[in-house]
Amino acid sequence: MYLYLYSFAILIFITGVESMKSSSVVVIGHRGASGYLPEHTLPAKALAYGQGVDYLEQDVALSKDNIPIVIHDIYLDEISNVATAFRGQNRSNGRYYVIDFTAAEIKTLRASERFNHETGKPIFSGRFPLNQSTFHLVTLAEELEFIAGLNKANIDNNKQVGVYVEIKEPQFHQDENRSNMSEIVLDILKKYNYTKRTDNIYLQCFKIEELRRIRVELKSDLKLIGLLTDNKYRSEYSKTDFKYWTSSVGIEEMSQFVNGIGPHYKQLFQENNGLQPTELYTAARKSNLLIHPYTFRSDDVQQPFTTFDNMLQYFINELKIDGLFTDQPDKAIKYIKSKQEQHNKGIKLENFSFSILIISFLLTK
Ligand SMILES: *[C@@H]1O[C@H](CO)[C@@H](O)[C@H](O)[C@H]1NC(C)=O
Ligand SMILES: *[C@@H]1O[C@H](CO)[C@@H](O)[C@H](O)[C@H]1NC(C)=O
Ligand SMILES: *[C@@H]1O[C@H](CO)[C@@H](O)[C@H](O)[C@H]1NC(C)=O
Ligand SMILES: *[C@@H]1O[C@H](CO)[C@@H](O)[C@H](O)[C@H]1NC(C)=O
Ligand SMILES: *[C@@H]1O[C@H](CO)[C@@H](O)[C@H](O)[C@H]1NC(C)=O
Ligand SMILES: *[C@@H]1O[C@H](CO)[C@@H](O)[C@H](O)[C@H]1NC(C)=O
Numbered sequence: 001m002y003l004y005l006y007s008f009a010i011l012i013f014i015t016g017v018e019s020m021k022s023s024s025v026v027v028i029g030h031r032g033a034s035g036y037l038p039e040h041t042l043p044a045k046a047l048a049y050g051q052g053v054d055y056l057e058q059d060v061a062l063s064k065d066n067i068p069i070v071i072h073d074i075y076l077d078e079i080s081n082v083a084t085a086f087r088g089q090n091r092s093n094g095r096y097y098v099i100d101f102t103a104a105e106i107k108t109l110r111a112s113e114r115f116n117h118e119t120g121k122p123i124f125s126g127r128f129p130l131n132q133s134t135f136h137l138v139t140l141a142e143e144l145e146f147i148a149g150l151n152k153a154n155i156d157n158n159k160q161v162g163v164y165v166e167i168k169e170p171q172f173h174q175d176e177n178r179s180n181m182s183e184i185v186l187d188i189l190k191k192y193n194y195t196k197r198t199d200n201i202y203l204q205c206f207k208i209e210e211l212r213r214i215r216v217e218l219k220s221d222l223k224l225i226g227l228l229t230d231n232k233y234r235s236e237y238s239k240t241d242f243k244y245w246t247s248s249v250g251i252e253e254m255s256q257f258v259n260g261i262g263p264h265y266k267q268l269f270q271e272n273n274g275l276q277p278t279e280l281y282t283a284a285r286k287s288n289l290l291i292h293p294y295t296f297r298s299d300d301v302q303q304p305f306t307t308f309d310n311m312l313q314y315f316i317n318e319l320k321i322d323g324l325f326t327d328q329p330d331k332a333i334k335y336i337k338s339k340q341e342q343h344n345k346g347i348k349l350e351n352f353s354f355s356i357l358i359i360s361f362l363l364t365k
Helices: 002-020 042-051 140-153 170-175 181-191 208-217 248-254 279-286 308-318 329-364
Strands: 026-029 055-062 068-070 162-167 201-205 223-227 260-262 269-271 275-277 323-326
Touching: 002 329, 026 042, 026 329, 042 055, 042 140, 042 329, 055 140, 055 181, 068 140, 068 181, 140 162, 140 181, 162 181, 170 181, 181 208, 201 208, 208 223, 248 279, 260 279, 308 323, 308 329, 323 329
Parallel strands: 026 055, 026 323, 055 162, 162 201, 201 223, 223 260
Antiparallel strands: 055 068, 269 275
C-alpha cells in the first residue's frame, strides 16, 4: 500500500521536475517592435515597451554635425524618403549617407517601413505598409528621454525598461574623421545617467577592437556585448576578423573586456545527429559570457525550426540563452510566460509530492 503511495509521489515529482525547467531570459525589442511598426521610430519603441520588453534597442550612426541618430544603417535610403526629399545628394555609389546630412535635415524626413533602395520593394511584405501614416527618425538623446519618461510614468509597475545601444560601423566613422564616435555616444549616455555596470544598459558593437578601446582606453564600466557574425556577412567597411573572434581563443580573449556576446542564432548550433552546440557556444559558457543571439522573427522562421515556439524552445529551454533580440516581442514574451506558468505548476507538484512522501513516511512508522 505505502509502496504505491511512494511510487505515486515519485512519479509526480518527476513530472514536476520536467516542467520546472525554467530560465530567466531577457527580451530585447529589436529596433523596437519592428515586426509591427517602422523600425527605430518612437511608436515602434512605445509598442515594444507596452508589450513588456526588458530592453529597447538603439542603433546609432552620426549625422554631419556629429549628433548620434537612432538608425540601423549608415544609409538613409532604405527607411526614409531621402531620395526624393534630397534628390541628388547621394554619393557616387548612389547611396544617401546619414553622415552627409545634419540632424535637423534628417528630422525633416519621413521614416518608413524598410524597403530595398533599388527596387523600392518592402523587405517584409507582411509588415506595416510603405509610405502610410507618418513617422520620423530621432536622435539618441530624444529616444533616451522618451524611455526615461515612460519609465517614470510606469514606476508603479515595478519594471524599468533598459536600453541596448549599438555603435554602428566605427571603422566607417573613423574613415570619415569621426574616430571619437564612441566618446560622443558615451557622453550622451552619461547625460542620461548610464555610466555603471549596474545601470540598465548594454552597449554593443560588431567591432570587437572598439569594445576593447571603450573598456581599456575610455575606461567605461558599462556592460559590453561583442556582436558576432560570419566574415562573409560583415559590412564592406569592417575589418574585424570574426573567424578569430568566434574561436575559443578569441572568445577567451574577448571575455577580458566584454560581458557577453551577441551572435547570429545560427552560430550557436550545428546539425549533426540533431542539434549540437557549437564551439562558440561552449567557449562562451566556459568564459561566463552572457549569450544574446539575434534575430528572432516570427514571420521568418528558418530551417531546421518549423515554428517560432519551436525555435524559442530550443534556444530558451535547451541552450538556456540569457537574452534574445526579436522583432515580435509580444510572441517571445507570451512563450516565456507560458513556460513560467508551467514552472510554477512544477513547484506546486513538487510540494504536493513532497507532502505525500512525508505522509506515507509518517504512516509507515
Ligand atoms: C514611397 O514613397 C517614395 C518616395 O518617398 C516613392 O519613391 C515610392 O515609390 C513609394 N512607395 C510606395 C509603395 O508607395
Ligand atoms: C548619385 O547617384 C547617381 C546614380 O544613381 C549617379 O549618377 C550620380 O553621379 C550620383 N551623384 C553623385 C554626386 O555622385
Ligand atoms: C579627414 O581629415 C584629413 C586630414 O584633416 C583630410 O585629409 C581628409 O580629407 C578627411 N577625410 C574626410 C572623409 O573628411
Ligand atoms: C570629437 O571630435 C570633434 C572634432 O575633432 C570635436 O569637436 C568634439 O568635441 C569631439 N567630441 C568628443 C565627445 O570627444
Ligand atoms: C541623473 O541623476 C541625477 C542624480 O540622481 C538626477 O538629478 C538627474 O535628474 C538624472 N538625470 C536624468 C536624465 O535622469
Ligand atoms: C513550495 O514549498 C516552498 C517551501 O518548501 C515554498 O516556498 C513555495 O512557495 C511552495 N510553492 C508552491 C507553489 O506552493
